[in-house]
Amino acid sequence: MGFKRAWSATGVVALTGALLLTSAPTASADYIRDRQWVIDVINFEKVWAESQGEGVTVAVVDSGVDGSHPDLTGQVLKGKDVTGSGDAQMDTDGHGTGMASLIAGHGHGANNAAGVMGLAPKVKILPVKAAVADDYDDDQWAKGIRYAVDQGADVINLSFTDPLASPGSEGAKAIEYAQQHDVVVVAGTGNDGIEHLPYPAKLPGVVAVGAVDESLKIWENSNYGRGVTVVAPGVKIVGADPSRSNKYAEADGTSDATAYVSATAALVRAKYPDLTAGQVINRLIKSATFLDREVKEVPDEEYGYGLIRPYSALTMDIPKGPKQGPLAQAAPSTSTTSGAASDGNSTSQAKKKKSSSGNIFFVAGIAAVVVVVGIAIAVIRSRRNGGSGGPGSGGGTPPAGTGYPPQPSGYQQYAQTPPSHGYPTPPEQDPQYPNPYAPQPPHQGQ
Template sequence: MLLTSAPLASADEVRDKQWPLTVYDAEDVWKTSQGEGVTVAVVDSGVDASHPDLTGQVLPGKDFSTPGSQPHNDPDGHGTGMASLIAGHGHGPGRASGVMGLAPKAKILPVKADDGKAMSEYWPEAVRYAVDQGVEVINLSFVDTGATPGTRGAKAIAYAQANDVVVVAGVGNDGGTVHYPAALPGVVAVTAVDKNLKPWSNANTGKGVTLAAPGVDITSARTKTRSGYSIVSGTSDATAYVSAIAALLRSKFPDLTAGQIINRMVKSADYLGNAPDKETLGYGIARPGTAMRMDIPKGPKEGPLAKAPSGTESKGAPAEGDDSSSKESAGKKKKSSSSSGLLIGVGIGVAVLIVVGVIFAVLRSRGNRGNGGPGNGGPGGPGGPSGYPGQQQYPNAAPGQAYPAPPGQAPQQGGPYGQQR
């Protein structure tokens, strides 16, 4: 099952609080893949490459929000947290302290797109830059309700998909419908579950949710807190974990397309005791070990999610063997099957008429179907139309605090856990 309750053998408080490593049985997962040779772009507030859990993992990158600045400057700390969940390697003897990412040997490309005011202005260009650098996965742990189809953001996502990149984004934290860019066609839209693998009540729901992953009470690296760590909740963290799973798979199966990697993730997901509900959990909770070891046909290159239309892209198809396609598609399959039955035993002339009629009906239906994406975004959540809605604040921040934290110091929590950006 690869979602177990085996305890972690660690005396480090930060590591002990990383419950996702326990449920994912990370030690066993790492025997198959640790994300070697894969680069994940973190389009966010920057990534602090000096954090002890990330040293050597962070590439130069670029800052699009502040010309001349470095993407390793992360005054907010959000991007550093996401990077640590993806590719953190811990620190200290045996790397037994600090945060371990789920893909600890993947590399992080920091692409800063947040000046604290208007992230929506910068992230589309940041995505294109990441694609041009050859990344295999792009992590978008933010919402931008203005990134509707046809906008600069949507076109940047389509550019990434046309270049065989897995794009992962959070659905949002305000309890509404799936936000953009997660709602764009072809994007892996991620929701959050708690340590009991139950849906997080603040996560957005509706048409377009793809996968669920741990996102409640998540310990991650964090700049500007006294300890260098924080515990927060949000679909941002769940998004980072799914990006890490994509990195594990891209390392294990370098011959698969981005769509086929997504196919492995959705076909290996499971509701794990939850009632099947695609609008809440999508295809289910992502399972890295199962995704790497399960016998899953490659499926179409386009994968199971529809993509934005372009002159060079296919529309995508249901996951191979998927029985959860749309009612419209199911209806067509049933209608086609019935037509085939009617042809049995009838005269040649009648058969020809039926075939012509069916072809005409199918062509007309296809012409009316359009290029619908995985879901529609809703109104902006707390925090404005773009960014990381509902960010938990940490009032005891200590700028310039050296790492690591003093022995025995707990991760910074800052009051009741709010919604993470």
């Protein structure tokens, strides 16, 4: 054991008519649809004009996915149960089906106006059942990842944390296998509200996702720290849940945020099939926004590189950048923290450990050489910084004081677009109106 869902256990509630009729707008076409505040905030309709994820497969490594749910019919492939307990489409827990619905739900009924609508409704879901009642280990989800890769998954969604995993574990090796086969791997940062990134989000090259609430501020229970990549909505999220009597539930958690980022990656892969997984991640990062947040250093320990903007990720003029992308180049000192864009090469923790015996003068000599080389590099960079990259160059060094890390050659600087680009300016939280988006007209479906 050791697996932990990135859904907040205390934040999952069944959605019944009695619960929702007290809060849903009277103009509601469907009370489940009206609870999906993310639809209006991200503006799904505008995003779908650019991409709906057609031709892309997202593997959901989780508790299984119920392909018979009315909001997922026709979207779920056969998949595999790596636990050996049964069918990948048997989901008695409901978590995996919920994640799949946020990614590829298409609703149901007239004009698909009822039920859950996912961000990438034409994506195919590959269900990989790697847990039975939260009971599975590193070996199981590692097998699930390898299976997903071999089946041609373009994106792998990991909405869980595993405190027993490690850099040299089977899970870490499986993620490396996925990255070697050009797969985008996305994982949640966890729901403990502490400065700690767990595995698998902590591993190099993984898109580590935190959660924001309805005001688009960091959720109080979202784990934070060095290595957060981006954030996405993760509070009061309605998803499909076959374990509930009416097949739906509302939950809080970085699980849900992870699903939205996986869906965004799928949308980008569908529109730009020539991009590598690393270049897809580059678009996610370069199109993200901090809105009006004051961030001193990027990546920020709470927001990472910012809040995802699916429409901007699809439409912004962003150079491809290196094939490996900005996350796969984790420096040796950060190889176990996922992370920030870096110029170094990925090295496992085991390889970094050396015997403490040796000549201390030899070590001191190396340190002196490093200092001299560092000074030389600083001088060279200082000279290079004297010139401007010019408009549209995509290169150059950020102005002093911005806190942005130096980017590899060919990388565009992070967009400093107005807060209204892609998201409405988040209103101040008013205690009389806990949901700032409640006054918005209800979504009427496709």
